[in-house]
Amino acid sequence: MMKHYYIRFLRLIIGLFLYALGIVVTMNAHIGYAPWDVFHVGLAKTTGMTIGTASIITGIIIGIVTVWLGEKVGIGTILNMVLIGVFLDILISLQIIPIARDFVFGIIVMIVGLFIIALASYFYIGSAFGAGPRDSLMVALTRKTGLPIGVCRGTIELLAVFVGWWLGGMVGIGTIISAFVIGFCVQITFKLLKFDATKVRHETIDVTYKLLFSNKVEVPRNE
Helix, strand or coil: CHHHHHHHHHHHHHHHHHHHHHHHHHHHCCCCCCCCHHHHHHHHHHHCCCCHHHHHHHHHHHHHHHHHCCCCCCCHHHHHHHHHHHHHHHHHHHCCCCCCCCCHHHHHHHHHHHHHHHHHHHHHHHHCCCHHHHHHHHHHHHHHCCHHHHHHHHHHHHHHHHHHHHHCCCCCHHHHHHHHHHHHHHHHHHCCCCCHHHHHHCCCHHHHHHHHHCCHHHHHHHH
16 A cells, blocks of 8 residues: 555656656747746746745745635645745756757747646646645636636636736747647647546545555545
8 A cells, every 4th residue: 555655656756847847848948938937937037036936935825825715735736836846946957958049949849848747747647646736726716706617727827927927927929839738738648648637536635644644544546
């Protein structure tokens, strides 16, 4: 049982690292950042903090709001708040990801980055340790308002783009590509890996605690 748990945890960490890698790749496409990255970069420019720190602070605030709205979180939610930001700063400081110098190459780099994020989602979601804070906020608002989930997600991301652009984040064709193409990248990746995200039963923090300290809770096994 515990071996299975550690494999899941490793899967979570791999997913979070790949997610940060995908973000850096899409940023280095240099044709406009993804919606939330527009906000993180804008916040970083305005405050002087690193992009990773801006991501961490944003994640923590959103996480608090989602808990206040009644959503449960898992260890994956907490680690999402922190590790993606840490990995972002490490990857950016290493400067090992090339920056696109022309528009066509930028489009290619952006698509590659989105597929890396899709692969990251496969690992991260498959670990079943809970949704990220931004996804949890989307679900919480959908539940509270009764509006379609697409409307809630679109509203949140449009607000993030507007505020981030106002703070100095880069908005461009890459922002549009990211918003509309990421879904297709995830769909293709999940289909190739024969992964059905709807079959994943996420584990909340209280369940993880009981598993670790009492061994009385069965570990969720996902397809």
